[in-house]
């Protein structure tokens with residue numbers, strides 16, 4: 183038995199063709215799965231009885247098993263899911279002014295070992311399959327429907343949950359293919375999908391060739407010495423290579439790469455850091471998201487004072503770098519950047 187949600191429309195068309203069925207049926211099936219949110223083959227009433235039986239014999243359709251949902255005071259919701267093999271992941275649904283953004287996981291755990299990130303503390307478990315990535319979004323749309331909210335209000339996806347998406351490259355790209363299938367899939371615009379990476383250089387370049395989604399790079403430091411200490415991946419792909427991959431990243435005119443920069447008190451928050459950041463990013467079409475460090479009990483790192491944060495921002499702005507302070511949502515329920523660890527509060 184295969185999970186039907188693992189198939190891109192093209193792959194399904196090929197499978198159907200192999201059974202002597204016209205490939206356009208794949209589009210009909212996709213409409214049922216992703217627009218009608220069907221859970222059974224019986225629901226797919228415009229398919230012949232024979233085709234429905236064939237599908238039933240080869241595929242299953244499932245939902246992620248919700249273990250727990252937490253709601254933040256700012257209305258951000260965190261979903262803890264149990265996967266078929268018992269592993270756990272989290273997604274975060276973030277209400278914005280007129281739409282929702284979902285922050286999805288690409289792996290169970292993470293191998294990058296970034297010193298500031300809570301997900302890293304649990305180590306790496308495994309890559310997520312295509313269906314496990316897509317289902318986080320499909321199930322969130324269904325959740326909104328059940329609350330009488332237009333599911334298309336969920337319009338933005340950020341791959342900023344647990345894991346390093348570019349290490350799970352093939353499944354990531356197939357999942358994006360389904361999520362952005364404009365005729366039959368979940369119809370996300372590629373302009374509203376952002377993949378965030380710790381800096382897997384060869385895959386950054388590849389992502390620009392294979393998709394037109396937005397790129398975000400977690401930079402977090404301005405010297406190799408400091409970055410390697412905070413993010414061990416920097417020893418493999420040092421700053422110079424990361425920035426060169428960004429400079430040559432294929433993207434539409436007027437688009438910019440987002441650089442995430444966590445501000446950690448006494449670690450990377452000085453005036454010199456800010457000036458080096460300006461210099462490093464000068465050759466790149468860049469905007470900076472400053473993320474004040476989200477504290478949690480297992481970490482000794484601290485968030486700088488409000489004044490230090492705004493001073494750092496001001497230096498960037500004075501040098502004509504586009505920059506904002508990104509207030510992470512949901513930190514009271516450990517749903518903010520770097521706080522996902524996929525364990526239940528009740529266990």
Ligand code: SAH
Nearest residue numbers: 299342346378379380400442475476519520
């Ligand atoms: N592995 C990918 C996707 C995760 S994105 C990546 O590194 O980009 C998670 C974001 O949260 C990253 O930009 C990371 O730098 C940031 N982050 C991690 N821990 C944090 C913390 N404690 N406070 C604020 N931001 C944090």
